[in-house]
Amino acid sequence: LHLPSFIGTLGMYGIARGMALLIAGGATVSIRNPAATWFGNQALWGIPFVVLLTILVTVAFHYLLAYTRFGLHTYTIGSNVEAARRAGVNVERHLIVLFLLSAFTAGLGGIVYTARFSAGAAQAGEPLLLYAVTAVFIGGASLTGGQGTIKGTVIGALIIAVIQFGLVFINVAPYWQFIAVGAVIIVAVLIDQLRDKLHVGAAT
Numbered sequence: 001l002h003l004p005s006f007i008g009t010l011g012m013y014g015i016a017r018g019m020a021l022l023i024a025g026g027a028t029v030s031i032r033n034p035a036a037t038w039f040g041n042q043a044l045w046g047i048p049f050v051v052l053l054t055i056l057v058t059v060a061f062h063y064l065l066a067y068t069r070f071g072l073h074t075y076t077i078g079s080n081v082e083a084a085r086r087a088g089v090n091v092e093r094h095l096i097v098l099f100l101l102s103a104f105t106a107g108l109g110g111i112v113y114t115a116r117f118s119a120g121a122a123q124a125g126e127p128l129l130l131y132a133v134t135a136v137f138i139g140g141a142s143l144t145g146g147q148g149t150i151k152g153t154v155i156g157a158l159i160i161a162v163i164q165f166g167l168v169f170i171n172v173a174p175y176w177q178f179i180a181v182g183a184v185i186i187v188a189v190l191i192d193q194l195r196d197k198l199h200v201g202a203a204t
Contacts, residue, residue: 040115
C-alpha cells in the first residue's frame with residue numbers, strides 16, 4: 001500500500017493485538033504443553049535454550065545483513081530508494097521479504113515468551129515496544145535509514161537491560177524505568193540528528 005513503514009508497523013501491531021485479545025477473550029492463556037515448558041526452561045551445557053536460540057538468530061541475521069547481497073540491498077534501499085531502483089533492485093519485493101523476516105522474529109519471540117512463562121497474553125509485549133525501538137537507536141540505526149547493525153542493536157539491548165536492572169538494584173520504583181528509557185531514546189535520536197548534520201557539513 002506504499003505506507004510509511006513505521007505507520008504500517010504500528011497499524012498492524014494494533015490489529016494483531018486486538019485480534020489476540022478477541023481470540024483469548026482478554027485473558028491470559030495457560031500453556032499446558034510439556035514440550036513447550038521444557039524448551040522454555042531447560043538448558044544445554046549449562047546455557048538456557050532460549051539464550052542459545054537468541055545467539056543463533058543473532059549470528060544468522062548479522063551474517064545476512066553484513067555479508068550478503070541481500071544485506072547490501074537493504075542498506076541501499078534505506079539510504080536511497082530511487083538509487084536502489086535504478087541499480088536494478090526490486091524494492092517492493094525486498095521490502096516484503098524484510099517485513100516477513102520481521103514478522104518471523106516477532107513470532108519467534110512470542111513462542112519463546114510463552115514457553116518461558118508457560119502462558120501467553122496479548123498485552124505481554126507492550127512494555128517491550130519502547131525498549132526495542134530504543135535498543136535499535138542506541139545501536140546506531142538512523143531515522144533516515146541506511147545505517148545500523150545487528151551488533152549495535154545487541155549492545156543497545158544490553159544497555160537497556162543494565163538501566164532496568166540497575167534501577168531495580170538501587171531500589172528505584174519501576175515506573176522510573178520508562179522515564180529513563182524514554183530519555184535515552186530522545187538522547188539517541190538527538191545524537192543521530194547531530195551525526196547527520198556533521199556528515200552533511202563534511203560533504204559540503
